[in-house]
Amino acid sequence: MSLISPACRDALQNWLASQSALKGAAENTLTAYRSDVGEFLSFMTLHFSSPQGLGALQKITIGDMRAWMAETRKAGTGARSLARKLSAVKSFYRWLADREGFEPSAVLMARAPKFQKKLPRPLAAEAAKAVLDTVELQSTTDWVAARDVAVVTLLYGCGLRISEALGLKGSDAPIADVLRITGKGGKERVVPVIRAARDAVDRYLTLCPYPQGAHSPLFYGVRGGALNPRLIQSVMARTRAQLGLPATATPHALRHSFATHLLEAGGDLRSIQELLGHASLSTTQAYTAVDTAHLMDVYNNAHPKA
Incomplete structure (x- = not known):
């Protein structure tokens, strides 16, 4: 960032502020934006051998964009990550062009490399149940074991992100039939809570010191602070090792499992979108491919002509 001119640094900071204020971008998203666009601006400084003011940024060509993308790939950045970086740069340029009154077509015309979109990797229903049954064995401290079961049950039973589960406060207890969750981008949704999740949280609250x-925080760490998500990730790692599950069996996989199992049971895509808090239905549609793969397996295994 030290390579960037003061004018560009101010523009980047103002753009980030607008993303936060107008679009409700999450802190993690803003951190990624700052890094991605900052790297781009730093590259252009080196590319042109001088700090680039706002005027110089308006003159960037498609050739300059290709040079940045080639150097980024050369540094070991994968196609998916480069696509993310380019998306951030384009968003910054749209904002800057609107503010400064120039045509950003050279930047917006740059095409990201193609990559195979990864489908969610849900657990089978039996594996998800085994995880819930095995998580409590990872701690010899009763209240910690109960805490871990409560968190994991919320992830699978309600489709919460780990940040959403660990963001719950004491005011959310006792857990009601529904939870009002504030997700990515400050978007609020109402999520039904299954009895197993309510019971798991109640047991944790009874034992929590x-x-x-x-x-x-609703969920405490052993020293009395808010529970760190890395601890739940570690619990899941030990659980999957004990059960012989693949490395894809992460806390976030439980959220994918929640959606996929609902879809397999006949849930409609729009309702699942609402439960997950996806801004776009296209994000939720990834589960359609997962469900189709499941149906094809059933077909191939059961069809008499297969």
Whole structure:
């Protein structure tokens, strides 16, 4: 970032502020944007052998864009990550062009490399149940074991992101029939809570040695602070090792499993979109491919002519 001119640094900061204020971008998203666009601006400084002011940014050509993408790939960045970086740069340029009154076509015309879109990797229903049954064996401390079961049950039973589950406060307890969740981009959704999840949280609250104030975290770490998501990731790693599950059996895979199993049971895509808090139905449609793969397996295994 030290290579970037003050004018470009200010423009980047103002764009990030607009993403936060107008679009409700999450902090992790803003951090990624800052890194991606900052790297692009730093490259252009080196590419032209001088700091690039706002005027110089308006003159970037498609050849300059190709040079940046080639150098980024040469540094080991994969096609998917480069596509993400290019998307951030284009978003920044749309904002900058609107503000400064220039035509950003050279940047917007740059094409990301093609890549195979990864489908969600859900667990089979039996494997998901085995995870719920095995998580509590990863700790010899009763309240910690109950805590881990409660978190994992919320991920699978309600389709929560790990950040959403660990963002719950004492004011959310006791868990009601529905939870009001604020997800990515500040988007709010209402999620039904199955009895197994409510019971798991109730058991954890009974055993937890720390007080539950309205503004305190619902899930505590052993030292009394908010539970770190890495601890749940570690619990899942030990659980999948014990069960012989693949490395794709992560906390986030439980959210994918929630959606896929609902779809397999006849849930409609639009309702699942609402439950997951996806801004676009196209994001949820990835589960259609997963479900289709499941149906093809059933077909190939059961059809008399297969």
